Amino acid sequence: MTTVLLTGFEPFAGDPVNPSWQAVERLVREWSGGATLVAARLPVSFDGADDALLAAIEQHHPDVVIATGLAANRRGITVERVAINVDDARIPDNDGAQPVDVPIEADGAPARFSTLPIKTIVAALHGAGLQASVSNSAGTFVCNHVFYTLQGLPGLRSGFVHVPATTELAGDDALAPDLTELVRGLRVAVEAVLAHEGVDLLVSGGTLS
Template identity: 45%
Template sequence: MSLLTARHLRWMIMSFTHETPTVLLTGFEPFGDDEHNPSATVADAAARALLGSGVQVVSAVLPCEFATSHEVLFDLIAHHEPEVVICLGLAAGRSQVGVEQVGINLQQARISDNAGCQPNGTPVVVGGPDGIFATLPARRIVSAAGELPVELSLSAGTFVCNHVFYALMHAVEIGAWGEHSPKSAGFVHVPWDTDVSTVYPGIPLAESVAGVCHVVEETLKHLSDPDAPEADTTQGAGLGTLH
């Protein structure tokens, strides 16, 4: 666990309902010339770390394809009915776990996805709003991060990460799953895993896992007590890397 003890997390879970809340964590398959994508590894490792605290966590890997990534995600949500959905993606070049605040209705790919698709200025959802905010308590998460490498980010890019992020938030906004829609959802970028390669700037896998566990813990804490006063966000709240 990162900041909260397992006992504290179990107490928060009890305040929801008599049922155990479900959290869905997703990462992506490798793309481009890379044979490894740390987002999938972090999602799996964080899920295993959180399972021991009484949280029902499901991890899955999404295809790095514009056409199918959101479809796979939506099927997972329909099947598992999670209270929290956090999609993870790789941000090579960053050195902190970035909690994304807004997805934009734009697909602009510098390289082709794994299906050979390379959109150039097309919307994620035709007729959708220009941007949609995550419902994760992003500033609360960052302000409570302490020594963990967690920051706010104002850009999820315009590749498949942002595609999934925007599609998810649009579906939540229109109530695509009715009463079973996630109560909190968003996107988190993780740095490159320096345990695998030092070609890109990054951090060790364990630090990304701790950061993602913290994101889950603070989200559950916020859902169990949404009226708690907002923590001070003037300290330690970076703005992430715009790209």
């Protein structure tokens, strides 16, 4: 049976919750299907997140890893294409660290790409009536850091998905999804990965800027 590891992050930047972990934890709790889903909560820490990720992989021996994080300024679920080899923090992490222009791996590749079928996932989300797109930048904070580390691990299908702020964080933003919608979106994404075989959809996912 295929084992899928989902990760989300603890709260940061003064927020009381992090929707990435809320959605992951709830999906794993409610999941029923032909695969085993397990979850791990990662610290918002440049030093600690990799250790927590690697410990979860060592514990669960997953076939697929889908890491998630919060992109509060985005609309919809964004499926990341590429991680870049740099930490450049606009705000401190939860340990107070704020690296600027520091390589994640001194001798690492400039970039590493998702091995998930990113366009298939986006198409499945659209088919479920959910707002979603391919993202070509995972930022330069801890999300990108974890994504870059993850894509350097052999033998896994893996990638990163950003979720938007929910109504709990977005206040009076009428367009913000609730947690139930995020859970539904992650379920669709997982099911799309599990059902996918062969090459990804050859459809445009690019942007002009």
